[in-house]
Amino acid sequence: MIKENSNKLMLRILRMRQLRERLGLSTSTIYDRLNPMSPRYDCSFPRPIKLGASAVGWIEEDVCRWIESRIAESRNVYSVNS
Template identity: 55%
Template sequence: MEPDVMATKLPRVIRLKDVVGMTGLARSTIYDRMDRGSPRYDESFPRPIRLGRNSVGWIELEIVCWINSRVTLGGAGSGG
């Protein structure tokens, strides 16, 4: 019997527009989070994966986990 391919949850790749929508960060801030020379650098921010010569995407679950870690660090509901 063949395995049910649809039952296997594959990682979903999302593009910058979706990352902006999910995080609430601006495009420039997202790239600043990944730039070691930026004062806004965040080593925990997920890195994009190359999709083609001029395109990248992010793994949706990595973005979700990063958001959850920010909520945990900020003490959700504490105003900070």
């Protein structure tokens, strides 16, 4: 997220390359997380938005929230098992 001078948030769109770098996941794993037929499906994974005829992107804020939820869930699991 980037803030404009007037304190309005400017949304950033992440393309696949940026998403892979941010998450450390491969393209196929990302699409598996989106596919309800996949054993890796994650209903909470951020959905892409259509940018053109064959282009998609992910809203950076949605991706950040998903990462934060993974961190929180991981910490809860570890604290319960400790």
